[in-house]
Amino acid sequence: MENVQTSQINIHVIGVGGCGGNAVTNMASLCSHERIRFSSINTDIAALHRCHNHEVVLIGEGTTKGFGAGADPEVARRAASQSEAALQVLIEGADLIIIVAGLGGGTGSGASPVLIDLAKENEIDVMCFVTLPFKTEGGLRVDIAEHALAEIRSKANATLVMSNDSLISALDETVGLLSAFRHCDAQMHSIVEAIIVMLTNTGYINVDINDFSHILSLEGDTALGVGIAEDDSSLSSALKHALENPLVDKQNIMGAQGVIAQLTCREEPSLAMYEEMLATLQLLVDGPQTLIITGVTLSPELPHFGEVLIIATGVPVEKQQFDQEKNVIPMKHASGYLEIPTYLRLRGKELL
Numbered sequence: 001m002e003n004v005q006t007s008q009i010n011i012h013v014i015g016v017g018g019c020g021g022n023a024v025t026n027m028a029s030l031c032s033h034e035r036i037r038f039s040s041i042n043t044d045i046a047a048l049h050r051c052h053n054h055e056v057v058l059i060g061e062g063t064t065k066g067f068g069a070g071a072d073p074e075v076a077r078r079a080a081s082q083s084e085a086a087l088q089v090l091i092e093g094a095d096l097i098i099i100v101a102g103l104g105g106g107t108g109s110g111a112s113p114v115l116i117d118l119a120k121e122n123e124i125d126v127m128c129f130v131t132l133p134f135k136t137e138g139g140l141r142v143d144i145a146e147h148a149l150a151e152i153r154s155k156a157n158a159t160l161v162m163s164n165d166s167l168i169s170a171l172d173e174t175v176g177l178l179s180a181f182r183h184c185d186a187q188m189h190s191i192v193e194a195i196i197v198m199l200t201n202t203g204y205i206n207v208d209i210n211d212f213s214h215i216l217s218l219e220g221d222t223a224l225g226v227g228i229a230e231d232d233s234s235l236s237s238a239l240k241h242a243l244e245n246p247l248v249d250k251q252n253i254m255g256a257q258g259v260i261a262q263l264t265c266r267e268e269p270s271l272a273m274y275e276e277m278l279a280t281l282q283l284l285v286d287g288p289q290t291l292i293i294t295g296v297t298l299s300p301e302l303p304h305f306g307e308v309l310i311i312a313t314g315v316p317v318e319k320q321q322f323d324q325e326k327n328v329i330p331m332k333h334a335s336g337y338l339e340i341p342t343y344l345r346l347r348g349k350e351l352l
C-alpha cells in the first residue's frame with residue numbers, strides 16, 4: 001500500500017476572539033503539518049499580541065479602537081463587516097476554513113457568522129469548532145452563546161460544539177483551568193490533524209476534497225470525533241471512542257445522511273478487523289440510506305497503531321442539549337476557580 005502526497009488542498013484554521021486566538025496558539029504549537037495555515041482575528045489588539053506563533057488580523061479598529069467588543073456580538077459584527085476587505089484577503093486561496101471560537105463573548109459570537117458568510121460567498125467550505133461558556137459565567141453569556149450557536153449552525157457546513165462545563169466532569173477536579181483549556185484545544189487539534197492527513201495524503205482507499213465537500217453539504221447536525229487504536233484488534237473500539245468524547249456535545253450519528261470514516265494506520269490493518277469496524281459503524285448509523293465514505297491511509301510515523309476519524313452530517317436535529325437554566329448554577333468544586341473575574345481570565349490567558 002502506498003500513499004501519494006498531494007499539494008492542492010489549502011486548509012486554514014482561523015481563531016476568532018480571545019478563546020479562538022488562545023486555542024489556535026495552542027493548536028499551532030502542536031501542529032506538525034506544514035500544509036495548514038493558522039491565523040487569528042480579534043477586535044482586541046492585546047489579545048492578538050499573545051498569538052505569537054501565527055498571523056493575526058485586527059478587525060474593526062475604527063469601531064473598538066483595538067479594545068475588544070465588550071461582550072457585545074453586534075459590535076463585533078460591525079467590526080468584522082468594517083474589516084471585510086482584510087478578511088477577504090485572509091481567506092483567499094483556502095479550500096476549507098476551520099473557525100475556532102469561544103461563544104458567549106462579543107467577538108467570537110458576533111464576528112464568526114460574518115466570516116462564515118464571507119467564506120460561503122467565496123465558495124469555501126467552513127467547519128466551526130466552538131466552545132460554550134461555563135454556566136457559572138451567567139445567563140447573559142449563555143444567551144449570547146445560544147443565539148450565536150444557532151446562527152453558526154445554520155450557516156457553517158459542520159459545527160463541533162464543546163462545552164466548558166464538560167471540562168469539569170470529564171477531567172480530574174484538581175486540574176488547573178489553563179490545563180483544562182489546553183486539553184480542550186488538544187482535542188480540537190487531533191480532529192483537525194486527522195482531517196488534514198485525510199485530505200492531503202491520497203490513501204489506498206481515498207477520501208478527497210470532493211467527497212468531503214459532499215458530506216459537508218448535507219443539511220442537519222454534525223458529529224465529529226477521533227478515536228485511537230493501540231492495535232489492530234481495537235479498531236472497532238476506536239470508532240466507538242471517536243463518538244464518546246466527554247467534552248463534545250453531540251455524538252449520536254443514528255440516522256445521519258452521510259458519514260466519512262477515515263482510518264489512518266501505521267501499518268496495514270487486517271481485513272477482518274477493518275470489516276468489524278465497518279459493521280460497528282453500520283450499527284451506530286442504523287440508516288440504510290446513509291452515504292458512507294470510507295478511507296484508509298497509511299502513515300508510518302503515526303505514534304499509535306491507528307486512528308479513526310468520524311465525520312457524520314445530516315444527523316437529525318434534536319432539541320438542543322443547551323441548558324436553558326438562566327440562574328447561575330452553584331459551583332461544583334470547592335476550589336471555586338469557575339467564577340473567574342475578567343482580569344484574572346485575561347491574566348490567565350497570558351500564561352498560555
Ligand SMILES: Nc1nc2c(ncn2[C@@H]2O[C@H](COP(=O)(O)OP(=O)(O)OP(=O)(O)O)[C@@H](O)[C@H]2O)c(=O)[nH]1
Nearest residue numbers: 017018019022069071102104105106107108133181
Ligand atoms: N475553552 C476555552 N474557553 C475559553 C477560553 N477563553 C475564553 N473562553 C470561553 O469563551 C467565552 C468567550 O470568551 P472570549 O473568547 O474571551 O470572548 P471574545 O469572543 O473575545 O469576546 P469580547 O472579548 O467580548 O470581544 C468565555 O465566556 C469563556 O467561556 C479559552 O482559552 N479556552
Ligand SMILES: [Mg+2]
Nearest residue numbers: 017018044068
Ligand atoms: Mg475578547
